[in-house]
Amino acid sequence: MRLVRIAAATLSLVMIAATPAPAASAPSPKVRTDTGVVKGEVRKDHRVFRGIPYAEPPTGPLRWRPPQPAKPWTGVRDATKFGSQCAQLAEFYGGRTSYGEDCLYLNITAPRRGRDRPVMVWLHGGGNASGNPALYDLTKLATRGDVVVVSVNYRLGALGWLAHPALEAGERYQSGNYGLLDQQAALRWVRRNIAAFGGDPRNVTLFGESAGAADICAGLASPTAAGLFDKAIAQSFSCSSATRTEEQAEAEGVRFAEAVGCTAGPAACLRALPAKKLMEAFRGQNPYPVVGGDHVLPLQPRAAFESGRFNRVPVMHGNTLDEMRLYAGLTYPKPITQAQYEQIARATYGANAAQVLARYPATGYPDLRIGLATMMTHGTGPLATCAHQDAFALLSRAGAPVYAYQFADRTAPPLMDVPGFEEGAEHTTELIYLFPGLLGRLNAEQRRLSDAMVGYWTSFARDGRPRAARAPSWPQFRGSGDVLSLAPGRGGIHPADTAAESNCAFWSSLRP
Known part of the structure; x- marks a missing residue:
């Protein structure tokens, strides 16, 4: 009788194990x-x-x-x-x-x-x-x-x-x-x-x-x-x-x-x-x-x-490597001459124009629209790299934890595709990496960068510290070398000194 009870209990356990668990109910809409x-x-x-x-x-x-x-x-x-x-x-x-x-x-x-x-x-x-x-x-x-x-x-x-x-x-x-x-x-x-x-x-x-x-x-x-x-x-x-x-x-x-x-x-x-x-x-x-x-x-x-x-x-803050190329391409859909380049610089920078043109000479750019965009991306206006560098330091001194970045994929799909113009990492180009499909399609390396950026952004939202799987660590901003450059490919994500790369000491030396 004892063996029968054991066999019956064993059969019950087998039947229970073989019965599929009920599927979890779908969440309500x-x-x-x-x-x-x-x-x-x-x-x-x-x-x-x-x-x-x-x-x-x-x-x-x-x-x-x-x-x-x-x-x-x-x-x-x-x-x-x-x-x-x-x-x-x-x-x-x-x-x-x-x-x-x-x-x-x-x-x-x-x-x-x-x-x-x-x-x-x-x-x-x-x-x-x-x-x-x-x-x-x-x-x-x-x-x-x-x-x-x-x-x-x-x-x-x-x-x-x-x-x-x-x-x-x-x-x-x-x-x-x-x-x-x-x-x-x-x-x-x-x-x-x-x-x-x-x-x-x-x-x-x-x-x-x-x-x-x-x-x-x-x-x-x-x-x-x-x-x-x-x-x-x-x-x-x-x-x-x-x-x-x-x-x-x-x-x-x-x-x-x-x-x-x-x-x-x-x-x-x-x-x-x-x-x-x-x-x-x-x-x-x-x-x-x-x-x-x-x-x-x-x-x-x-x-x-x-x-x-x-x-x-805590603040995450940054810009793109070529912010002002968007506006240069829209404003000047066709190439400009050296005379136009210098005239625009004088109209923009006034008494500082000679110094700016010496630092960003027309001879340095096959497409002078890129020259205009470069000087403006480095030192002019609220999108400028040097203005962001100033903000990183200002917030950090005020006691806010700051994580600084610069999006640097010059092959990113542009917001506006101007024929014959290299948009580079212009204003808005980081958005497709967070919101897929917004501006176009990404290749395999760019998708890996997108994965890393989504990881950084959402981990920062979780606990105020940006991290991403199989991606470099992101230092808290304490000086100009603590800006994380974001680009695809091996070594594309790395700390960079964007203040030096954008001539911020030069821009801060100009008279107001």
Whole structure:
């Protein structure tokens, strides 16, 4: 009898072992937020949610007002399609011309399962005048990096950045900073809701490129952004660069109002104008954050860092090796002569032109457009390598851990392909390495660089220290030789002295 019982027990164990375990149930495409339930898509290795409102449409009386909380809805909201892009005129960042103002939406790509993942919030570029988060595929960052990635629409052009005294309405100073306030409203939404999507609201990294980076630099200096992000990645816009002052921005706004016929009762008049007229009249203006008052941005970022009155978080910061080739190619689609080259240098550098031309002589460049781009990439403007070098040192002295880089793949697919012109590692070329498919296709070596960059970016989001499998270690910035050069191929990733390579001592010696 005992042998029978043992045999029966053995047979039961065999049957249990042979019975396949029940398949894990698929994660639900439905998620409850603080304003209602959204239904996205569950894919093979990730989930996608699109077009989630984080604020009320800034239309009618809410035009040029701080973003207001989104109203709750009943039932289940479809979150499978992108929300409308913010009103803009078509520019080279891929946005199409549109005039709709109902645009304050965000999108989320998350790993298929899990919780407490690091969160990365993306701010697109486009000069704060154009751009569309729908262009950026967040999948590789989310799946390879095991992070939750959020992309954000924010008001652009006149609707996001117009400053005028009549728009103040007795509130603390914010005129001209509506796009910045939109970004902060989206970050507050993330803090409240991202745990439901598997993210950790206590571990949020804000990252962006070009104008998105400029806004991140302002966010580092903004008291109203305190506590909204834990790390920052600013790509291709120096955090040491000055932004608009209240006086400058409001003077521009008054002239703008006069140009569109709003001299009497300007606030009501401006709010009554169609978006098309506003956007077209604002073309070519300066849509960047405004310093003034004691509320949104009381100090220039440099002054905030120097005084210690900023949001002290770890910062990854850098630019591309040939930033200004994008603008040289667009401005001069055909080769220029030596006389033109020298004339442009004199117009740009004034009393310093002779010294600049001696350092960057026309004889050094078969294509003089490359010469123009080189001098401007090294030493001129907020995209310049030397301006970034200044920002690395400034933030590091202020007590923020800084990891500095320079993207250096001169074979990267360009944003704009100008016939007969070598774009090199121009402005925006690093983006395809983080968002595959954005500008073109990568070869095998470039894909390996992309893998390393995704590893660096997402590990930084995880714990503030960038690391990547089978890639060199990334030193914290302590001096000019601590900038990580990012290029494909053996030895393509290595620390570099970008200050020496870009003649930063020369540029700093020039008279103001």
